[in-house]
Amino acid sequence: MARNHPVVRRLTSLITDFGPISVEDFIAISLGDPEGGYYATQDPFGAAGDFTTSPEISQMFGEMIGAWCADSWERLGAPEPFALIELGPGRGTLMADALRALNTVPACRAAARIHMVETSPTLRASQQSAIADTDATWHLTIPEPSGMPAIFIANEFFDALPIRQFVKSEGRWRERRVDIDSETGMFKFTLGKSSPQSRHADHLITEALDGDILEESDAVRSIVDTIAEYIAAVGGAAIFIDYGHPYSAVGETLQALRGHKPVSPLKAPGTADLTAHVNFEQVAAAAAAHGIRSWGPIGQGAFLERIGIRERAKRLRQGANELQAHDIDASLTRLIGPAEMGTLFKVLALSKQGTEPPAGFGPGP
Numbered sequence: 431m432a433r434n435h436p437v438v439r440r441l442t443s444l445i446t447d448f449g450p451i452s453v454e455d456f457i458a459i460s461l462g463d464p465e466g467g468y469y470a471t472q473d474p475f476g477a478a479g480d481f482t483t484s485p486e487i488s489q490m491f492g493e494m495i496g497a498w499c500a501d502s503w504e505r506l507g508a509p510e511p512f513a514l515i516e517l518g519p520g521r522g523t524l525m526a527d528a529l530r531a532l533n534t535v536p537a538c539r540a541a542a543r544i545h546m547v548e549t550s551p552t553l554r555a556s557q558q559s560a561i562a563d564t565d566a567t568w569h570l571t572i573p574e575p576s577g578m579p580a581i582f583i584a585n586e587f588f589d590a591l592p593i594r595q596f597v598k599s600e601g602r603w604r605e606r607r608v609d610i611d612s613e614t615g616m617f618k619f620t621l622g623k624s625s626p627q628s629r630h631a632d633h634l635i636t637e638a639l640d641g642d643i644l645e646e647s648d649a650v651r652s653i654v655d656t657i658a659e660y661i662a663a664v665g666g667a668a669i670f671i672d673y674g675h676p677y678s679a680v681g682e683t684l685q686a687l688r689g690h691k692p693v694s695p696l697k698a699p700g701t702a703d704l705t706a707h708v709n710f711e712q713v714a715a716a717a718a719a720h721g722i723r724s725w726g727p728i729g730q731g732a733f734l735e736r737i738g739i740r741e742r743a744k745r746l747r748q749g750a751n752e753l754q755a756h757d758i759d760a761s762l763t764r765l766i767g768p769a770e771m772g773t774l775f776k777v778l779a780l781s782k783q784g785t786e787p788p789a790g791f792g793p794g795p
């Protein structure tokens with residue numbers, strides 16, 4: 431741990447002045463601190479970075495999401511204009527590929543007003559060059575509905591939001607906090623007082639055993655609240671793709687990655703990616719509280735196959751040389767293979783009550 435890293439200095443002075451901080455604050459500062467936060471200061475993607483994501487693996491991913499958005503737009507009654515809002519767009523690759531797919535439905539492309547919600551100045555600059563020929567608007571938070579329906583896209587966004595952790599200890603729940611070890615000067619976990627709030631996890635709260643950990647994310651709940659309120663007020667749809675579990679469960683999922691390898695979450699604040707599995711039951715419950723229907727989650731592999739990724743791969747192969755064809759096959763396997771991203775990654779969609787299932791979620795293709 432580099433003690434003079436701006437994030438380590440800020441965490442140390444906070445804990446020294448005010449006492450142990452929540453895991454939520456530790457994550458928020460490690461990732462988002464404007465001076466040295468992980469996302470605020472670097473581009474973490476690709477072979478030279480810490481991890482890769484589906485849009486960075488193949489253009490097919492963003493194209494399929496673009497096709498899904500065009501189909502959802504038609505199901506919404508082809509509103510003109512409508513907002514296409516991406517949360518946490520990384521390098522902007524997904525949106526660039528999705529817009530290419532939208533171009534095949536010219537009325538939809540013409541009606542789309544592009545909004546990118548991004549807190550990292552470094553990644554915002556990458557996004558601006560990825561979609562340089564597009565009239566897009568950037569925001570730090572989800573824009574207010576301006577009367578137009580919206581389609582929301584979030585790929586690997588919720589897993590980057592802070593979580594709180596609670597530990598059952600001697601029959602009571604206590605919130606996990608981060609302190610400084612007086613002997614080593616390193617960060618260490620300790621226990622505070624608060625209990626978990628999740629109403630959707632009542633049975634877990636009472637049935638858990640000593641030592642069990644429960645995670646919940648106020649940040650995820652608040653963003654889903656905003657999206658669901660938006661859709662309830664003016665209409666729209668949403669698609670969330672992330673890794674996580676369909677139901678609430680006890681267990682720790684917080685992890686840190688640096689250079690594609692796991693490291694201890696407390697050892698590398700500001701220099702490693704911190705993520706936690708998304709609790710899709712919490713997402714669905716937050717949407718339902720606003721009367722919004724959720725679909726899925728289903729595996730990313732099943733979803734992409736249902737909306738036609740194999741046909742897209744076949745078409746791309748037709749114009750490809752041998753090496754390119756091999757790359758197309760390899761990336762298809764990474765995106766949909768059950769041992770790769772096909773099962774662990776899940777897709778959940780939102781729509782108003784009483785609507786038909788969105789593409790990929792119904793009984794047919």
Ligand SMILES: C[S@@+](CC[C@H](N)C(=O)[O-])C[C@H]1O[C@@H](n2cnc3c(N)ncnc32)[C@H](O)[C@@H]1O
Nearest residue numbers: 469483518519520547548549550553585586590
């Ligand atoms: C794991 S990356 C995923 C990037 C991209 N969606 C992809 O699939 O390649 C998380 C993204 O969310 C952004 N981000 C993290 N916290 C955010 C927040 N609170 N509001 C907006 N963007 C945020 C990061 O800067 C980054 O662009």
